[in-house]
Amino acid sequence: MAEHPAYPVGLRLTGRRVVVLGGGQVAQRRLPALIAAGADVLLVSPEATPSVEAMADAGEITWARRRYADGDLADAWYALIATSDPEANAAASAEAERHRVWCVRSDDADAATAWTPATGHSEGVTIAVLTTHAKGRDPRHTAAVRDAVVEGLRDGTLVAPHHRTRTPGVALVGGGPGDPDLITVRGRRLLAEADVVIADRLGPRDLLAELPPHVEVIDAAKIPYGRYMAQEAINNALIEHAKQGKSVVRLKGGDPYVFGRGMEELQALAEAGIPCTVVPGVSSSVSVPGAAGIPVTHRGVAHEFTVVSGHVAPDDERSLVDWPALARLTGTLVILMGVDKIGKIAETLVAHGKSPDTPVALVQEGTTAAQRRVDATLATVAEAVRTHEVRPPAVIVVGEVVTVGPREPE
Template identity: 60%
Template sequence: MTTPENAYLVGLRLTGKKVVMVGGGSVAQRRLPLLIASGADIHVIARSATPAVEAMSQITLSLRDYRDGDLAGAWYAIAATDDAQVNAAVVAEAERNRIFCVRADIAVEGSAVTPASFEYAGLSVGVLAGGEHRRSAAIRSAIREALQRGVISSERFDNSDVVRGGVALVGGGPGDPELITVRGRRLLAQADVVVADRLAPPELLAELPPSVEVIDAAKIPYGRSMAQDAINAVMIERAKAGQFVVRLKGGDPFVFARGYEEVAACVDAGVPVTVVPGVTSAIAVPASAGVPVTHRSINHEFVVVSGHVAPGHPESLVNWDALAAMTGTIVLLMAVERIELFADVLLKGGRPADTPVLIVQQGTTAAQHSLRATLADAPEKVRAEGIRPPAIIVIGSVAAFGI
């Protein structure tokens, strides 16, 4: 049996091979995204799972107790429950069947160790630091930043803006983990606690060391959610306990998100808070599909509209007649579920039926899918192709562009 000190670092090609994860909590939530990206046939066995794990469509989830024999046919296994006896049983079965196994709670008890890792431009890098998870995570992040910027400097380890007992509100970008800012990634690597939204790039959580507490604040549409006051309370509680809290959100924390409410809650509680802007999906996702939201020869304006409230709803603050009359670009966020209503109100307001429309699902990620339509037939095409959130809708002449 190996220990972290003498572990032999190796890369596994798991495409199409069975991988068994026993446990569906925060450890699974961190580890699963990279396993999914590897193309493995992933089976998760757990008594319960976080909302984020439940939402992962690329896994086979069995909500039950682990049973001896569950590793049959597996090439790789991870024991990640909060029950030491169950983890020990998983490791024992793996040993009997010569299956490499990571034990998340006691690393030295497994036959494999998970390194702090990342991928960059076709390069896979893993770091082991003798069980010192914070050290391996910090070095991993420094190497990645050095690759991105072409330099290696001791300044990469400067933690002057990390405030123990404070909160950093970090925009994670539109989906691709490489689109978080350098500062955002650096602060994330230093976090004691990460409070993460569903739309925050999940690969970023996979990079965190096991010592980091990940709190799932996933707001799955029409499913379970964590109330905003509960999110505020847990950030403040952890910060007042002397921990450095990163509130990781998708896109930019101030674009149709409750970032400012969270800042205000921290300020009212006397907790230091830092805002790290992020790349908003409203601009980045159309760009990833080759569509500019503005083009100097076509339009001089664009507007970003939240689609979480239907036209005509008493809580709607949008002047839809004014939007219909404009000639520029309309970018709709959170609008797929109500696209029929938005198309109808724009058509009735005078927007031409042949206005180009672009819908981009899961933009900037490997699963990105684009659909082109017109304002008249967009709802029908969206339903026919089964487009689901997260998706961005671009309406206007620029939507006819593309690479």
């Protein structure tokens, strides 16, 4: 048997009896997939791990709390032998052979009639990697091959085009704070499958260089606005390309719904009858402070954090922020898009009760190679912005958490 390669096959186990002998770590790893496949699982073991016991308690498997006995495999279609008793394993394997039941042996792969491949999943596809021959089997190598294929499919570095007709539409993808590694795997995969990408300047620009040559990349800042407002023109561009039957990705910095106007785009697409998928992104409000060594919450220091937009000053009639209320909070205040208004914001917070000595950190170009951090207080932050020439994009953190972590060298 060892001279011939294994024959790969997918078993459809829905409603079919599968017998698992042994309730230890091997069973704990294998049972979830068998349950997901709809198998009628009988576990035979005097003991089981807490996780396996929980599966039995939930009714996902049937547990016979005893040792293996001859006849246990008579009605099985498939068996997994994973006990710590070599004699019981050998006897069960012999029974499986008599009843022509495909049998996996965790203790002796050479004596088994079936092997469990290293498996992974990506968008409705199961990737199974199997060593060809018994001689020289290396489970770690097969697992590494599996991981590389699955990761490549998920992050878009391994592109497997869909040959069936795709439904045109738009994906609003949050690109994260700037580091291309911080986009979600789903976002990266959708980018790899896109025909058109309409990108913000704050999106992870390095990802655009990885796109195939046929992908049309449109800078949202350069869309001709004409008689339209900027956002309306972007909405129209999304609709126009989607109606041409193209797969469109709207690549946005951070998260589409955190000061990203994603809902406006979703509403415009819905009114036009264009299907839309929203892919959340890592928000700069949390990730950028974290990258600069600042936790937005910390035990004994801050039990809350509040994120506000600073794109309009506190005394501007368009402002929807209750600045006096924020001044009374004891937690962390994170301000986005507020670099040019930070002087007025600091004055307002102090006027309504915040201490002028409250620590402030400004993190510019967070998570990128150009990241830098400038520390100040509410009393000095306006001058610090001028002296250090802090420019957008920058995240501003106000609160005692600024002093918790190690400071970056200036």
